Amino acid sequence: MTTISWLAVPDDASAPEGVRKLWQKSGANLGFVPNVFRAQALNGDQFLAWWAYFNLLVNKDGFLSPADREMLAVVVSGANRCVYCEVSHGAALRGLLADPVLADVVAVNWRHARLGAREAAMCAYAEKLTLSPAEMTEADLTPLRDAGLSDNAILELVQVVGMFNLTNRVSSALGFVPNAEYHAQHR
Known part of the structure; x- marks a missing residue:
């Protein structure tokens, strides 16, 4: 397996429930789970907070296309x-x-x-x-x-x-x- 981060990366069994749900959703939508999602999941609450703001800025309708x-x-x-x-x-x-x-x-x-x-x-x-x-x-x-x-x-x-x-x-x-x-x- 290729290393995707210089830190430990949680697996499906050790990742928090909210993180696993996001992984499942991204897997269904993209066909894969972005490595950035896996690598940042080590601190689940921080990752989910980052994702909420990132998603708002990048993926939701806004003032820029x-x-x-x-x-x-x-x-x-x-x-x-x-x-x-x-x-x-x-x-x-x-x-x-x-x-x-x-x-x-x-x-x-x-x-x-x-x-x-x-x-x-x-x-x-x-x-x-x-x-x-x-x-x-x-x-x-x-x-x-x-x-x-x-x-x-x-x-x-x-x-x-x-x-x-x-x-x-x-x-x-x-x-x-x-x-x-x-x-x-x-x-």
């Missing part, structure tokens, strides 16, 4: 060099864009992708917030507003970027390995 959120995940994860999130969210972006080449270019270097002004402004903001958070100023919001983002959408963008910075650090710090299924998805 699902493709926007996955694009932000890919840009942040690329800037942080987070293998798990770059691979898993790269797969999701390929599916949402229905253009695997564009999704792969965004993952490698979003500046080389054929993005509109709105998407480019979001990527630039996400990258700056990820790499230079102490340098953020109110003026950084101007390109987002000029591209048509409302204050609600900007707040959601910031929250999504923050969530992926958190998740990238946990995944990278503990050596999370992406599921093999992600590599072939939507190609």
Whole structure:
């Protein structure tokens, strides 16, 4: 069996009931249980709290489209060099864009992708917030507003970027390995 984390990973028998239910649901919906779900389940209550907020930001209707959120995940994860999130969210972006080449270019270097002004402004903001958070100023919001983002959408963008910075650090710090299924998805 491939090691998916540098820490212990609970099995079905030792995982808390709420975690097992989420694993079952994800297995039914995706056809597999994401390794990030298994690796973080060591602390079940913390994992479920993380999942509740992650799910709210990434999977529920909001002010940004699902493709926007996955694009932000890919840009942040690329800037942080987070293998798990770059691979898993790269797969999701390929599916949402229905253009695997564009999704792969965004993952490698979003500046080389054929993005509109709105998407480019979001990527630039996400990258700056990820790499230079102490340098953020109110003026950084101007390109987002000029591209048509409302204050609600900007707040959601910031929250999504923050969530992926958190998740990238946990995944990278503990050596999370992406599921093999992600590599072939939507190609």
